[in-house]
Amino acid sequence: MVSHLYRTHTCYDLTRDHAGQTVRLSGWVHRIRDHGGVLFVDLRDHYGITQVLADPDSAVFSDVENLRAEFVIRVDGEVRLRDPSLVNSKIATGEIEVFIRDMEVLSRAEELPLPVFGEPDYPEEIRLKYRFLDLRRTRLHQRIMLRSKVISWIRHRMEARGFTEFQTPILTASSPEGARDYLVPSRIHQGKFYALPQAPQQFKQLIMIAGFDRYFQISPCFRDEDPRADRAPGDFYQLDVEMSFANQEDVFSTIEPVLRGLFEEFGGGRTVTRNFPRIAYRDAMHEYGTDKPDLRNPLRMESVSEHFAGSGFRIFASLLERKGCEVRAIPAPGGGSRRFCDRMNSFAQRQGLPGMGYIFWRSRAGEIEGAGPLAKNIGPERTEAIRRQLNLGMGDAAFFLGGRPRAFEAVAGRARDEIAGQLDLIDHDRFSFCWITDFPMFEEDEESGALDFSHNPFSMPQGGLEALETGDPLDVLGYQYDIVCNGVELSSGAVRNHRLDVLYKAFEIVGHDRKFVDEHFSGMVNALRFGAPPHAGIAPGIERMVMLLANMENIREVTLFPLNQRAEDLMLGAPTRPTNEALRDLGLRIVGDVESRTRPVRGATGQR
């Protein structure tokens, strides 16, 4: 009658329509409720939960009594309709239950280090060491499924748009990206190392040069840099894209609908920016204090230097006499109380600034009046001019930061977010996208004055060779762009430099001659010599997108088996010290104080 070895249905399948049928289910014991004469077991599998039960009428009643959490069991039984008063609306199978006639324990479980039932927070160390238990928990389980669905959706969408997925090598050569490489020693070439790709940057360009026209890959990337909450150590994934005979516009018009569609599909109904605004890097820094602005925050900074120049507020007035200095205002509608202003001022102090001046507007005898020490110093006319410029009114405030923009912009950006957060001006039900464009090609080292590439040196400068040969290199912009959503940088991309003469010139500006370029980037240089099409691309981070969709702030919450903050795998115990035989094969010897530096990774062997 019951044919399959383990199950006829999943723990999500059974409904009132199955009442009276004999079924077979397998799964984990999620939770047991023992009432003496009747035993309830929540049986869980990947799909859902079904309540199974036994009483002394069941031949296996005593076996069911001995079950513990996370045992894996198979039960045979009959589906019974629940009395309407006993229906559990929280689970899909809540209208029925299964009366156990036979049961088999497929696998026992010891006392759990990490309960699967319930969703309280547990220390990451435990969660990572017992990741397989953590992954059984509903929410993480669902997020990993979300990630998988996102990737699948992207694949279909990209293929439908005429892109082809290719796999690029994992063992490769060091690339010109800026991060530290993971190195893999070569056995055949002792003393030489492969690098794991920081991104398939060179390969995707070579694929274009090879004539494949439109490439994408859900590609693993490896970077040996210290992590952050939104930056995994070790490996992460990108939607890597490259297009031939394409300019910046083509990339934008191709990727925008993909991202919009993705966030509409999986964003749980949150609204998605219809047309992604484009903000020049310079404007982003000016108005938002960052190149990854959160546009859910409506506040924009403005220059108010003219109102402070020559004013009675000496600190700003004398500041403004120096070259390159200005004063910017952050408007704070609704922040017009001394209490709030003082709180923000001390926020700025905690961020390492001497403070943040402010004006707030209140009513006095029916008239609007600017208050606070700054207003007193600059007088009512200038105060009123500022109010008009910022379009503020009664009950509003504005904060002021002065100096060289580079020195205060970052803090100003954080203050902008802090102010909007405190005043509840951020719409959390939105995905606000924007493109950041026109990044400068070069930057000047503040101390030495030396020029260097500010981003990827292989990007095409706007204006091409002519722009590089005439005028100030610091004024040259690149066809480089970022895509940002809710203050999270999803990706950067660029129109690539496919012209050798332009590439040589760009490197010359930062002090490297032809020989240097030929030696360091021989693969790319060679490829550019034999007919490279104009091409451009982008590479949004998969985890970053899933994080946003899942409303998480930590990348490990959307990763199956993440490394910890010290790039250790606590579950399987990586990295490990190789055997002496392996080292000999590779021609390697570990030098220095090995004992203190190759501390075994805790976890795998259970020591602590």
Place this chain on the structure above:
RNA sequence: GCGACUGUAGCUCAGAUGGUUAGAGUACCGGCCUGUCACGCCGGGGGUCGCGGGUUCGAGCCCCGUCAGUCGCGCCA
């Protein structure tokens, strides 16, 4: 590399100002309970208070060092 916060039972946490035998919930073990769905009730076992040193008559608590975790800065697109 640097900074902030954290480290007490298998797990989550509480332990003012230093003071007798370090507590609770949960999990685990035993008992009771036929309608629960975070079931309930009774009982029990379980601790090198991260580690080392110091101050003190006395340290989970104070001091120094060290290890580990998270978050941030540097770094990183």
